[in-house]
Amino acid sequence: MVGPSSSHTGGACKIGQIARALFHGTPDKVTFYLHGSFATVYKGHATDRALLAGVMRFKTADSRIKEAFAIAKKRELHYTFKTANLGRSQHPNTVKIVLEKKGRKPMSMIGSSIGGGMVQVVQIDQFDVSLHGVAGQYKTLIVWHDNKKGVLDPIEKYLKKEKIRIHEVQTTKVGEHALSVINMEGRTLLLQEILALESYDGISDVRHLTALEK
Numbered sequence: 001m002v003g004p005s006s007s008h009t010g011g012a013c014k015i016g017q018i019a020r021a022l023f024h025g026t027p028d029k030v031t032f033y034l035h036g037s038f039a040t041v042y043k044g045h046a047t048d049r050a051l052l053a054g055v056m057r058f059k060t061a062d063s064r065i066k067e068a069f070a071i072a073k074k075r076e077l078h079y080t081f082k083t084a085n086l087g088r089s090q091h092p093n094t095v096k097i098v099l100e101k102k103g104r105k106p107m108s109m110i111g112s113s114i115g116g117g118m119v120q121v122v123q124i125d126q127f128d129v130s131l132h133g134v135a136g137q138y139k140t141l142i143v144w145h146d147n148k149k150g151v152l153d154p155i156e157k158y159l160k161k162e163k164i165r166i167h168e169v170q171t172t173k174v175g176e177h178a179l180s181v182i183n184m185e186g187r188t189l190l191l192q193e194i195l196a197l198e199s200y201d202g203i204s205d206v207r208h209l210t211a212l213e214k
Contacts, residue, residue, distance in 0.1 A: 009050045011093065011113025012038070013065065016054020018121060018131075019097040019109045022142060022207050026077065027099040030055055033084035036092030038113075048081050051095060060117075086110065090122070127172040127179035141182040141189075143197075144205040147173045151202035152180060158197065159184065 020026060032051050034042050042048050049068040050060075056072065058064055064071060072079055086094055091112035100106045110123035121131035124142065131140065145151050152169070159166055164186035171180040189197075189208050197206045 009046050009065070010060045010117050011115075011119050012047045012050035012095070013054040013058065013060045014117070014119045015095060015109075015111035015113060015121075016051045016097070017057065018054075018111060018119070018209065019099060019107075020055045020057055021209055022109060022124060023099045023101075023107050024207060025101070026056060026075070027101045028076075029078040029100040031080045031082065031098045031100075033082050033086065033096040033098075035084055035086040035090055035094040035096070038093050038095055039083035042081065047095075051097070052077075052079055055097070055099070091120070094122075096123075124179060126174050129170060129172060129179065129181050131181055139184050139186075139188070140209045141180075141184065141197075142205075142207040142209065143180045143182065143203060145178055145180065146202035146204075147176050147178040148202055151178075151200075152182075154200045155182070155197055155203070155206075158193075159186075162186070164189075 030052070032048070034047070038047055046065065049065050052072055053062065053065040053068040056068065056075070056077065058068070084096065086096055090110070091114055093113040094110065096108060096110045098106055098108045108125055109121060111119055111121045113119050118132065121129055123129060141155070143152065143155065156166060164184050167183040167185060169180055169182050171178055188210050194206050194208055197203065
């Protein structure tokens with residue numbers, strides 16, 4: 001891991017990785033809203049470089065983290081860091097990331113580095129979630145869908161057919177829309193399978209989060 005801090009550097013890189021995976025690609029523009037100790041020490045602990053590196057899909061041990069600003073400029077990835085108060089309930093090492101790309105709707109994520117290389121995602125877009133990740137231990141489907149009864153049934157049926165065990169399903173509803181976090185055990189789904197799941201009625205987007213990269 002590139003330091004100096006497992007929480008402020010390593011964890012920050014993992015948060016950036018998750019945001020990029022949820023966005024499904026590198027954005028044209030990314031804004032980081034730094035909260036608590038992230039906002040206080042982000043320059044000295046290279047939190048800013050690590051977050052940006054994660055969004056560019058760098059691993060936590062990648063020496064290029066130190067050159068993240070120059071690499072982002074070369075790739076024409078526009079970035080901004082702002083300090084913000086995200087609420088008293090948030091962990092001190094918390095950031096809100098807003099990713100944007102021309103022709104696509106923006107996506108936001110709030111994540112926290114909670115110590116020892118562990119991270120937690122507490123919000124995706126407007127949906128409150130509880131999504132934990134440790135390097136090497138991560139297999140989850142994130143599903144954006146209509147707030148309708150039974151809309152997830154075809155996905156759960158498919159996973160069962162493929163002998164992929166569902167540990168837990170968390171669903172958050174906001175008006176006519178909902179987001180579900182499906183924690184799983186089994187093989188990694190292929191891209192064509194993810195696209196097939198997205199074609200089901202009432203499903204808008206599906207993302208497959210696998211092992212966080214060390």
